[in-house]
Amino acid sequence: MRAGLSLGEALPATRPLRRTTMAHEIRERLADEILFGHLAPGLRLDEQSLADRYGVSRTPVREALKQLVVTGLAETLPRKGVVVAIVTPERLALMFEAMAELEASCARYAAAEMDLDERQQLVDLHQMSVAAVEARDADRYARLNLEFHAVVLRGCHNVFLSEPAFTLRTRAVPFRRAQFHNDAERLDHSFQEHLSILQAILARDGEGARAAMRRHLAAASEASAQLLRREA
Helix, strand or coil: CCCCCCHHHHCCCCCCCCCCCHHHHHHHHHHHHHHCCCCCCCCECCHHHHHHHHCCCHHHHHHHHHHHHHHCCEEEECCCEEEECCCCHHHHHHHHHHHHHHHHHHHHHHHHHCCHHHHHHHHHHHHHHHHHHHCCCHHHHHHHHHHHHHHHHHHCCCHHHHHHHHHHHHHHHHHHHHHHHHCHHHHHHHHHHHHHHHHHHHCCCHHHHHHHHHHHHHHHHHHHHHHHHHHC
16 A cells, blocks of 8 residues: 555445444454555554444444454554554564464364364365465465465364464464565465475374474564565
8 A cells, every 4th residue: 555545545445334243344344454455554544434434433433443452453542543553573573473382283283183174175275375376376375375374273173272373363464465475485485384284284293283383484474574674
């Protein structure tokens, strides 16, 4: 998104709200816009502009923004109100370090606990990513990457591991997606790293899956750090 773009210009057209809890629906849609890079860090999330966009009062928008702040996707700043969160390189490194610990543990348990359907789903996602890599389709690969990790996290069958892992992954998604656009080789490397994770899980090699996931997230952390340094 170019500098100086208004919130109204930044957001694409939206469909009518359908869910009973409007605040929840608005929060999910804003989260998607942030996660897929359509709302830049530091952009002010104006209540009235959002209320006009969704055709609702400011009350559900205000509640949705509170929920976004809780997830870490937005923050409240003095005299500016709620803005899309800005992540420093130091904070990003800490976030990836914690995420690597959680996801590595999830992968270790997933190797033992995933059923046949879950294993097949992981295989299918990896095979679908081949076309995205060959076409250099960073957006499609980013979506498949997100789904691949989600299957692994759910596959550990331990919500006390997967839920905090999902929370951290939510905060990291904008950076994961951006790195695929800024480093053409990252697509190939990520694909091969996924293959190592997949092979270990299919072999029911818990320690191998744990180590492969840690290597994968260490590489993702470095790629994201390079992106931040380049932007700085």
